[in-house]
Amino acid sequence: MAQNVGRNKQVDSLFHLVDANERANFPGVAAEQVITDGDSYAKTIAKRFFKNKVAVVSLAVFVTMILVAIFATQIAPYPRDSSVGLFRAAPYDNFFLGTDDTGRDVLSRLIHGTQVSMTVGICSVAIYVVIGTVLGLVSGYFGGFIDAVIMRITEAFMSFPFFLVILTLVSLLGSGIWVVTIVLGLLSWPPLCRLVRGQVLTLKEQDFVLAAEATGYSTPGILFIHILPNVLSPILVNATFGIATAILTEASLSFLGVGVNPPRPSWGNILSQAQSIRVLTAEPWRWVPAGILIFIAVLSINFIGEGLREAIEGENKG
Amino acid sequence: MVAEVKEKKPIVEITGFKQYFNEGKKTEVRAVNDVSFTIYEGETFGLVGESGSGKSTTGRALIKLGDFTDGQILYKGQDIAKIHGRKKLLDFRKSMQMIFQDPYASLNPRITVKDIVGGALKVHGLYKNNKERTERVYELLEAVGLSKEFANRYPKEFSGGQCQRVGIARALAVEPDFIIADEAISALDVSIQAQVVNLLKELKEENNLTYLFIAHDLSMVKYISDRIGVMNSGRMLEVAHADELYLAPLHPYTESLLSAIPTPDPENERNRVRTEYDPKYHQYEDMHKVSLHEIAPDHYIYCHENEIEVYRKKRERLLREGQKYA
Numbered sequence: 001m002a003q004n005v006g007r008n009k010q011v012d013s014l015f016h017l018v019d020a021n022e023r024a025n026f027p028g029v030a031a032e033q034v035i036t037d038g039d040s041y042a043k044t045i046a047k048r049f050f051k052n053k054v055a056v057v058s059l060a061v062f063v064t065m066i067l068v069a070i071f072a073t074q075i076a077p078y079p080r081d082s083s084v085g086l087f088r089a090a091p092y093d094n095f096f097l098g099t100d101d102t103g104r105d106v107l108s109r110l111i112h113g114t115q116v117s118m119t120v121g122i123c124s125v126a127i128y129v130v131i132g133t134v135l136g137l138v139s140g141y142f143g144g145f146i147d148a149v150i151m152r153i154t155e156a157f158m159s160f161p162f163f164l165v166i167l168t169l170v171s172l173l174g175s176g177i178w179v180v181t182i183v184l185g186l187l188s189w190p191p192l193c194r195l196v197r198g199q200v201l202t203l204k205e206q207d208f209v210l211a212a213e214a215t216g217y218s219t220p221g222i223l224f225i226h227i228l229p230n231v232l233s234p235i236l237v238n239a240t241f242g243i244a245t246a247i248l249t250e251a252s253l254s255f256l257g258v259g260v261n262p263p264r265p266s267w268g269n270i271l272s273q274a275q276s277i278r279v280l281t282a283e284p285w286r287w288v289p290a291g292i293l294i295f296i297a298v299l300s301i302n303f304i305g306e307g308l309r310e311a312i313e314g315e316n317k318g
Numbered sequence: 319m320v321a322e323v324k325e326k327k328p329i330v331e332i333t334g335f336k337q338y339f340n341e342g343k344k345t346e347v348r349a350v351n352d353v354s355f356t357i358y359e360g361e362t363f364g365l366v367g368e369s370g371s372g373k374s375t376t377g378r379a380l381i382k383l384g385d386f387t388d389g390q391i392l393y394k395g396q397d398i399a400k401i402h403g404r405k406k407l408l409d410f411r412k413s414m415q416m417i418f419q420d421p422y423a424s425l426n427p428r429i430t431v432k433d434i435v436g437g438a439l440k441v442h443g444l445y446k447n448n449k450e451r452t453e454r455v456y457e458l459l460e461a462v463g464l465s466k467e468f469a470n471r472y473p474k475e476f477s478g479g480q481c482q483r484v485g486i487a488r489a490l491a492v493e494p495d496f497i498i499a500d501e502a503i504s505a506l507d508v509s510i511q512a513q514v515v516n517l518l519k520e521l522k523e524e525n526n527l528t529y530l531f532i533a534h535d536l537s538m539v540k541y542i543s544d545r546i547g548v549m550n551s552g553r554m555l556e557v558a559h560a561d562e563l564y565l566a567p568l569h570p571y572t573e574s575l576l577s578a579i580p581t582p583d584p585e586n587e588r589n590r591v592r593t594e595y596d597p598k599y600h601q602y603e604d605m606h607k608v609s610l611h612e613i614a615p616d617h618y619i620y621c622h623e624n625e626i627e628v629y630r631k632k633r634e635r636l637l638r639e640g641q642k643y644a
Contacts, residue, residue: 041428041472207424214381215488216411216441218404225437229428 045233048311055307058300065297068111069118076108081263090285098285100273109265110289116266117297120181120250121243127185128192129239133231135189136196137223141204147197154190162187166249170258177260180253184246192238199231233312240305244298251294267294328392329496329528330357330380335389337375337552349375351552352389354610357496362522362529364543364560366536366575372552373532374419377498380530381416382407393496412442415489419501421481425473431484432469435459438491458487462517479510483517490521498530503538511535515542536579540564545616548572551597554610558617566636568619568629571595 050056068075077094078084083103091098097106139150169183203209204227212226253259254268255275262269267290274280274287337350350372357363365373379386382398391398393414401410418424425434436455445451456466462483473481482502489497499518503511515538522529533539539546539560546563548556548571556569567573574595581587602608602622610618613629621629 040430207418207420208426210378210383211416211418211424211485211488212426212437213383214411214416215438216408216492217437218441221441226426226429230426232428 045308045311048314049307052307052310054303058303058307061296061300062304065114066118069114072112072115076105076111078105078108080104080108080112080265088283088286090283097289098283100286106270106286106289109270110267110293113265113267113270113290114293116177116254116260116264117247117250117294119177120184121247121301123181124184124188124246125239125242127182128187128189128242129235131186132189132192133196133228133235136193137200137227137231139193140197140200141219141223141227143201150193151197154193157187157190160187163249163252166253167256167258170253175253175258175261177264177266180250180259184249188242188246192235192242195234195238196231199234200227203227203230233308237305237309237312240301240308244301244305247294247297247301327359328356329359329394330530331390331392332356332376332380333390333392335376335379335391336387337372337379338387341387348552350379350386353549353552353554354389355547355554355557357528357530359495359528360526361544362531362542364539364546365530365532365549366534366539366546367549368534368575370551371549373549374500376549377416377500377530377532381414381498382410408442412492413494414496414498415492415494416498416500417482417485417489417502420505421478421485422473424485425481427473430470430472431459431464431476434473434484435469435487435491438488442492444492454491455487458491459484461490461521462487463513477510478506479514482506482510482514486514486517486521490525493525494527496528496530498532500532501534502531504533504535511538518542536575548575550595553620554618555620556618557610562614562617565640566617566633568613568617568632568636569621571597 081104084105085095085099085103086092087099087103088101089095089099089103095105095107097110100106100109135150135154139147165187166183169187170179173179173183209222209226212222217225250259250266251268251271254266255272257269257272259268260266270290271287271294279286333354335350335353336348339345339347339349349370353372353376355363365376367373378384380391380393380398382401385399393410398410401407425431429437432452432455435458436451439445439451439454445454452469455469459466459468464480464483464487468476468480468484473484476484482505485502502518503514506514518529518531519542521527529542531539531542540563543560546558546560547554548563548569550571556563556567556572558566563572564576567576570593574593577591577593581590607623608621610620611623611626611629613619613626614633617633619625619629
């Protein structure tokens with residue numbers, strides 16, 4: 001049976017160009033569907049991704065967090081900044097996670113804090129993906145002097161002590177959610193730029209790039225229509241991990257008091273209340289949930305990234 | 319076999335073409351060293367030679383993929399080195415297209431067939447709206463023997479022969495006058511090779527094309543070409559009409575190539591002796607007297623002035639003996 005199928009395939013490869021009527025003359029060949037329904041690249045990756053249970057659950061968690069961030073005002077039981085209950089109270093009545101030292105509902109503040117984390121995470125990654133991708137494409141494709149200049153700039157950026165530079169910039173520019181987002185976006189592109197450049201270096205030697213040039217595509221056309229789709233998957237994986245890193249960095253900055261300004265809540269500045277020994281030891285409801293949320297967010301995003309990476313690598317193996 | 323070209327009008331004139339890589343460095347490679355030939359409108363010019371003989375390099379320079387070291391390439395009387403600016407370049411690209419060797423590598427794996435073929439139309443602004451463009455893509459696919467259901471598929475879903483047809487459709491999309499087929503059939507099965515070569519021949523008749531057919535398979539080249547140029551280590555050694563070349567291969571390298579063609583007769587095949595070509599015997603001392611010399615009408619040999627007579631006699635002898643490789 002297996003042999004038979006093999007032979008049919010062989011026959012097909014010989015006659016696949018003969019039109020259907022003629023093919024009907026070859027018994028066994030006509031019956032076989034020569035053309036199988038093909039999936040697009042994205043669909044194949046998605047299918048493989050959705051087989052990974054951990055990744056799917058993580059994706060669900062991440063999507064939920066984004067929804068919570070968008071509808072924070074509607075979901076939160078209390079306004080985020082007003083004193084609505086007892087001071088420093090452990091969970092009671094409708095205050096499921098207790099209240100802080102000015103009587104604000106911790107749960108409501110956490111829900112609003114999601115907004116900060118998601119905004120910083122997604123927007124800063126959006127900024128650095130654009131910068132890193134464009135510079136990487138240009139650097140890899142043109143090579144020579146342009147490449148040397150861009151690579152030296154990249155190395156200069158990478159050799160800064162990242163966190164210190166952010167601290168300095170944020171304290172110079174003043175803190176705030178958009179300052180943190182933009183500074184993170186402007187500083188995080190070098191690794192992605194190198195990644196894209198490396199991919200472009202191998203891709204540009206391939207015939208399809210020459211073919212695009214011979215067809216008449218302009219240089220931007222070659223870069224964005226022909227090369228970019230081939231580097232999208234590693235960019236996507238890098239960006240996913242980038243969101244997790246950005247969320248962590250924002251939390252750290254806020255913890256140190258240079259990130260998002262109170263009274264606006266962020267997971268990091270809620271957590272920073274644990275800097276006081278009393279809160280750390282006697283009032284765990286004020287900081288443990290924020291810590292857990294950061295942990296879950298970063299973990300789930302990393303699982304998504306890992307799932308994507310596996311789905312894409314499976315593609316390369318297959 | 320030879321299509322008589324009534325009025326020989328040159329479409330491509332290459333003179334003194336040189337392509338050196340890593341020039342001036344220790345690693346300098348003289349990929350093409352002083353090559354001149356002319357391709358006439360409406361003919362198929364076959365360019366043969368072993369790997370590294372510079373035939374693909376010549377093809378790539380001709381279609382302006384990168385700069386070349388020295389020499390002049392005229393396309394329709396225009397110096398291609400002087401084509402600057404987006405509009406002029408587009409006009410040139412519209413007139414000359416290329417079919418690549420590796421059918422898979424020359425198609426972008428992330429783009430559907432429709433966009434690969436339609437991309438050429440879009441770039442040249444040939445059809446303004448999407449619907450007309452899609453219609454044209456279907457037409458082109460049908461012209462190369464592919465069903466239009468293939469349009470929304472990706473290259474990896476096709477066989478090598480089908481991919482090569484997509485490559486041909488892409489080259490045809492802009493209705494060029496001149497097509498370079500760079501080893502266009504080398505990567506294909508023998509059965510598919512014949513199909514693709516026949517397709518190329520049909521398309522040539524239908525669209526009045528001129529081909530530069532680069533290959534190393536001499537049997538296929540003979541079948542498709544009107545004239546053939548033989549290259550080795552960056553030089554053009556012999557140029558002649560296809561029939562003439564197979565009847566009277568004058569240069570020892572050409573002979574060696576022809577003797578390597580397998581014959582379908584097993585008895586003959588077992589006893590066949592391949593003529594070896596040793597380039598050592600072709601080192602000339604006074605290089606200024608060495609160039610392409612016309613031995614007979616339209617039959618050129620790369621040789622020393624003193625050798626012309628020897629080759630003329632050899633040609634007469636071979637023509638008397640007749641049909642060795644033809």
